[in-house]
Amino acid sequence: MRFPSRLIFSAALLLSSSVTWGAEPVPESDAGKHVKLLTVGNSFTRNATRFLGELAEAAGHRLTHKSLIIGGSALERHAKKAIAYERDARSKQSRYADGESLQEALQTDAWDFVTIQQVSIKSHDINTYQPHASQLADIVHRYAPQAQLLVHQTWAYRKDDPRFSGHSDDPAEPKTQREMYDGLSKAYRTITAELAAKRIPVGDAFWIADNDQTFGFRVDAAFDPEAADAQSLPDQTHSLHVGYRWQNRNGQPKLRMDGHHANVAGEYLGACVWFASLFDQSPVGNSFVPQGLSSAYAAFLQQVAERAVQQADDAAEGVTPSAVPAFDDPNPGRKRFDVRASEIDPEAAEYPDIKFVFGSKEKPQDVQHASVDTSVAPQGKLVIWLMGYNDGLFQRLNDYGLHAVQVSYANKWFGTLCRPKPSDAYARGRVRLEAASGEDFSDELNLEEPDGAAGRALRLIRWLDEKHPEGRWGQFLADGGMRLRWDKVIVSGSSHGSTTAARFAKHQRVDRVVMLCGPRDQDQDWQGIRSATPANRFFGFSHVLDGGWTGDHYCRSWELLGLHRFGPIVNVDHSQPPYQNTRRLISAADVGGDARRAHSSVTPSRSSPKSDSGEYLYEPVWRYLYTHPVDQVGEATAEDPDCLREHVSY
Numbered sequence: 001m002r003f004p005s006r007l008i009f010s011a012a013l014l015l016s017s018s019v020t021w022g023a024e025p026v027p028e029s030d031a032g033k034h035v036k037l038l039t040v041g042n043s044f045t046r047n048a049t050r051f052l053g054e055l056a057e058a059a060g061h062r063l064t065h066k067s068l069i070i071g072g073s074a075l076e077r078h079a080k081k082a083i084a085y086e087r088d089a090r091s092k093q094s095r096y097a098d099g100e101s102l103q104e105a106l107q108t109d110a111w112d113f114v115t116i117q118q119v120s121i122k123s124h125d126i127n128t129y130q131p132h133a134s135q136l137a138d139i140v141h142r143y144a145p146q147a148q149l150l151v152h153q154t155w156a157y158r159k160d161d162p163r164f165s166g167h168s169d170d171p172a173e174p175k176t177q178r179e180m181y182d183g184l185s186k187a188y189r190t191i192t193a194e195l196a197a198k199r200i201p202v203g204d205a206f207w208i209a210d211n212d213q214t215f216g217f218r219v220d221a222a223f224d225p226e227a228a229d230a231q232s233l234p235d236q237t238h239s240l241h242v243g244y245r246w247q248n249r250n251g252q253p254k255l256r257m258d259g260h261h262a263n264v265a266g267e268y269l270g271a272c273v274w275f276a277s278l279f280d281q282s283p284v285g286n287s288f289v290p291q292g293l294s295s296a297y298a299a300f301l302q303q304v305a306e307r308a309v310q311q312a313d314d315a316a317e318g319v320t321p322s323a324v325p326a327f328d329d330p331n332p333g334r335k336r337f338d339v340r341a342s343e344i345d346p347e348a349a350e351y352p353d354i355k356f357v358f359g360s361k362e363k364p365q366d367v368q369h370a371s372v373d374t375s376v377a378p379q380g381k382l383v384i385w386l387m388g389y390n391d392g393l394f395q396r397l398n399d400y401g402l403h404a405v406q407v408s409y410a411n412k413w414f415g416t417l418c419r420p421k422p423s424d425a426y427a428r429g430r431v432r433l434e435a436a437s438g439e440d441f442s443d444e445l446n447l448e449e450p451d452g453a454a455g456r457a458l459r460l461i462r463w464l465d466e467k468h469p470e471g472r473w474g475q476f477l478a479d480g481g482m483r484l485r486w487d488k489v490i491v492s493g494s495s496h497g498s499t500t501a502a503r504f505a506k507h508q509r510v511d512r513v514v515m516l517c518g519p520r521d522q523d524q525d526w527q528g529i530r531s532a533t534p535a536n537r538f539f540g541f542s543h544v545l546d547g548g549w550t551g552d553h554y555c556r557s558w559e560l561l562g563l564h565r566f567g568p569i570v571n572v573d574h575s576q577p578p579y580q581n582t583r584r585l586i587s588a589a590d591v592g593g594d595a596r597r598a599h600s601s602v603t604p605s606r607s608s609p610k611s612d613s614g615e616y617l618y619e620p621v622w623r624y625l626y627t628h629p630v631d632q633v634g635e636a637t638a639e640d641p642d643c644l645r646e647h648v649s650y
Contacts, residue, residue, distance in 0.1 A: 107509075265301065371404055527560035
């Protein structure tokens with residue numbers, strides 16, 4: 001890690017629903033950085049972040065910090081809460097003290113970082129981390145895909161902590177501070193790598209400081225806690241832990257030992273490590289020093305924090321730049337790519353039972369398409385199209401400054417599965433979600449992760465980034481290419497493709513959903529479940545002669561998705577952009593009274609109506625659907641009492 005030169009500005013403390021330290025919002029180029037942090041942990045996280053706000057403020061930065069803390073909690077307890085919410089959003093077991101679930105907290109702000117940690121007593125044992133750490137990581141990436149997941153490496157207990165008294169017969173129990181540190185150091189590095197995350201090396205900093213020849217803690221060998229007189233204490237100079245203290249219990253003095261938690265010095269050291277990791281700036285020379293710490297000792301702790309972060313090859317290095325990278329193409333223009341999924345991914349498989357196959361060399365059925373125009377200013381958004389390739393649409397998307405891909409995924413199951421009728425009101429939605437994600441949601445389908453639409457898209461973007469770096473495809477990858485930046489992705493499709501796009505977006509937060517002639521599934525209720533993607537990010541467009549419209553399929557789905565809260569149904573034939581900022585658009589343009597033509601008319605095709613001059617009537621509609629600012633919304637309207645809600649009963 002390289003630390004930029006320090007910036008010093010005056011600032012004032014602000015309070016909101018989450019604590020914000022620093023000055024009023026101003027451009028970062030003028031007033032440092034604004035980091036948004038969500039921490040999930042226990043008292044060790046509270047210890048290590050106690051002084052983080054003051055350090056940020058002293059350096060001229062801003063920090064917004066929300067914490068989900070449960071004293072003594074392990075990864076398993078936090079994961080169980082998150083899973084309880086997934087099963088039932090009303091579950092009391094999913095709530096923290098403030099009434100929020102983890103999923104809800106993840107949606108309250110555009111977090112730069114989300115942190116997790118293991119409980120200290122188990123931190124040396126890597127077997128206690130999984131599957132809970134991966135479960136939490138999955139939730140974080142689904143609900144806050146823009147956030148970088150960080151693992152807070154906690155610290156070993158003090159040398160004279162009772163844990164190291166040798167009373168345990170468990171061979172896996174650490175017998176010394178060194179054994180505990182070695183165990184937790186290996187475990188935290190391992191889990192950080194498994195999660196493709198970054199680490200906040202507080203435990204390393206504690207070890208370095210505790211064993212320094214000058215400032216390291218030395219156990220007072222002359223002190224006998226069993227024979228100590230009331231109020232007498234050992235020499236605890238340079239202790240980073242709370243250590244021995246007297247407390248009054250029932251009117252009697254009682255000697256207590258806390259070799260676990262950090263004292264002011266330990267809290268300051270931890271905060272310096274967090275500061276260096278989150279702001280990518282050395283804490284050395286920071287003007288904030290807590291009361292009670294000498295300037296020499298504080299300077300030492302700052303230097304230790306800097307050393308711990310610089311020595312860690314997996315430490316966080318500040319916020320990833322959010323600016324859209326400009327193209328650097330010596331031959332700017334529109335570039336198209338066609339490649340078979342089976343060629344770029346040896347893990348890709350066939351599923352003949354649902355007609356999801358590779359085909360032959362002469363008649364391939366797994367060709368995937370991509371395009372970008374490097375002569376157009378980029379918007380930093382990727383459209384994943386879940387339907388047959390439509391070059392007319394892709395040309396327009398590229399003209400808008402959007403990257404676009406069409407993936408080969410399982411979309412021919414409709415005539416085979418959930419027949420003759422879905423088993424319940426969510427069964428087809430589960431199939432759609434498995435087809436899109438590659439995860440196990442349906443007992444009627446058995447896809448592997450590489451063969452879901454998401455997995456195929458990830459591997460296609462990796463391939464594009466390697467083959468065409470000038471196209472800046474790498475901006476849509478995160479964590480070293482291990483996952484997609486779904487916050488930069490627009491999922492879109494037509495007909496059943498739009499339905500699957502909507503179902504996936506309920507599960508995975510995305511930038512936007514564009515639903516052309518859809519969603520269908522009039523006999524399903526998944527449209528009304530909780531959503532990882534906010535409702536204002538869904539856009540729909542239908543022709544009024546489409547059977548999905550006349551049959552009340554689309555109006556029902558739109559209302560279950562909550563789109564009526566963002567504007568009325570607007571007929572584009574008689575309106576101009578921005579169409580009252582609505583999310584529901586219709587057209588009654590002439591299609592010769594043909595319902596099938598009406599269905600396909602809302603995508604660029606021979607069915608789409610044109611003006612007398614030969615231009616598509618829906619040109620402004622398509623641009624609106626894919627580029628209208630999502631924060632600009634129309635006025636809410638009541639639900640349509642004439643839209644049939646119940647099409648089938650189970």
